[in-house]
Amino acid sequence: MSIQAKTGLTGQTLSEEEFQTGQVLTIVSGHFVHDTFSAFVSPLLPLIIEKLSLSFAGAGGLWAFFQIPALLNPFIGYLADRVSLRYFVILAPAVTATLMSVMGLAPGYFVLALLLTVTGVSVAAFHAPAPAMVARISGPRLGKGMSMFMAGGELGRTVGPLLAVWAVSLWSLEGMYRLMVLGWAASAVLYWRLREIPARPTRRQNWGAVLVSARRLFMPILGIIVPRELMLTALSVYLPTLMRLEGASLWVAGASLSIWELAGIGGALTSGTLSDRLGRRRVLLVTTLSSSLLMLWFLNATGWMLVPILLALGFTALSVTPVILAVVQEQMPENRAMANGLFLSMAFMIRSAAAFVVGWLGDMMGLRQAFLWAAIVSLGSVPMVYFLPRLKTSPQDGGEAGSL
Template identity: 50%
Template sequence: DTFTGFLPPLLPVLITSLSLSKTEAGLLRVFLQGPSLLQPVIGHLADRVNLRFLGILAPAVTAIVMSLVGIAPDYTALILLLTVAGLSSANFHAILSVAAGRLSGHRLGRGMSFWMFGAELGRALGPIVIVSAIRLLGVARTPWLMVAGWLGSVLLYVRLRDVPFQPSRQQQDLSWQLAMRGMGRFMVPLLGIIVARAFLFQALTTYLPTFLSEEGVDLWLAGTSLTVLEAAGTLGALAGGSLSDRLGRRPVLAASLLTSPLVMLLFLATDSWIRFLALLPLGLTAFSIAPTLMALTQESFPQNPSLANGIYMALTFVTGSVMAVVAGALGDLFGLRWTFAASAVVALLGVPFVWFLPSRGVGRESEA
């Protein structure tokens, strides 16, 4: 996630060096996140066979291709690099997030909080790492950063080589057709929440450095602002799932969906150092939703958690890709300030969908 976090702060550089429009820049997110459509397939396989090594290799593969993005000679090369990174990321998230859930036992919300804490910490480090590398080494030497990804894969191999990944026979005996049949009532309101949240989330995480650069902020400080947002997001991710274990999934989701748009409007209404301070509560609230949704999804379908989680992740990443393009197109037409404000209004529309989520796991209800 540190390496996939390179893309947003690189967008101002790529827009200038390759003469890209904001819409073309937003499309790059599609190629990075589009392969997540395969996550349900990967998850279905992971419910039946051991895909440990695909997950272990993912950091190395992602690091190699993302370290080359800054020196890509043209738009076609960017598409190829980001597609490979997207495939690697899809393997990592579909396989290892459910493994983390299984290892969490009865504290699934807390386990997903730790998972998302690592993810958001990586995305927080990504922008500051790449803009610092560009400032200190120059764009031409950024491929050296891939060494960190190689070391990450080595560490995963050492730590996970003896961890059991093979699912139970009960999970293997439940066909994907039967599992999919019971997911509709859960997935419809889930999709509503994902779509409402994605516009605000993608506008922020994709275009925050670009927005601030257009407002006259230095590139390093604009990239650092994304790190501030993501750093606050790590705390939000850590707290969100744990709080949902204690307070319930739906109250935590409703509070987050209601608060984050209001803080976004506060961010737009301020300037100077107050604006950067507003990034802290914005990150805390906007990022607390994901671990709660992941926990709710996995516990709702205990016989096929990887398949259910894969569908959730695919919906999240693909919706995010589409919304990144929409935000870019609106930014070209009306400006990013207007786009950020519109994203806050759309996010509020997700609140009613929370109450259509089952209060108990769908899978557990069917078992009863």
């Protein structure tokens, strides 16, 4: 491996045989800043609902506009596997920070929906190539690389609600545009550190060949994420709103989301690394089942017990994605960005529909009942774990580290 004194790595000498901590941490830090700002929607949703006099379904529609650009993920990933899109990763924190910081200036529903749609494009431009870049510099410790990447995002989604509420309390919803400077500073650092890191592999396949090889992988993944997304979306989008409806202050409502996300940092850091040793399937079985049961417990708990349950729920519920990302990167090593784009596109589209469904159920039967049904449906993801393809290198299934 060749290491430069100032920038770290050259595009031609980057080794894939070692875990390159410095460069991984650079991308992880960018993920943290980016997702800090993309997490502004949920904690500010109660204020937006009040300002624009929205129904829960209308609020869910805003979330759908935010997720619609995820349709671009496979195409961005396909390009990233052929033409280096590192500048998408570099610029996305600045763009997302700017758009999220001016959200309070939107005069009506249409403008806000347009703003969130453009923000969604920026989110897609970051998340399709970034995990593939991390995978390429993680060497044999792919699970660890995915865990660190996801932990950066979870930390951002933990800080984001607190930062948003703090900014609104200090400057009002319309005055939080001042925060955008943080995103531009992050992009400047990413440019300095990543301008020479390679963002595409040397071997390529055509679109049709990639889709054929992806079919066996993504059918069971679809079976896992569809039932889970109702629960995850209920928590990530509507948890502050549920807390407000049940009498919590804006600060407590925002803190509940941060508690959930904070626990998710530990889960994200732990699950991928554990799956390198114990196997992907084993870790997925434990986390999918336990998170569904903890959601049911959370809905039946009161008082101080909500905090430890919410911590455990965040730890398990947010442990799943790093492991699935590791599976995706392992199964399609020559088209990692496109494979990641396909996965994110599926997840985001399902999440968009789930946001509307949970909002509609909340309008029909109350938000607490909507949460209950989301928890029950999420149990359907557990048996689908058994249909994931095996790796010949599995320690538990007859091989080495990196198992399913």
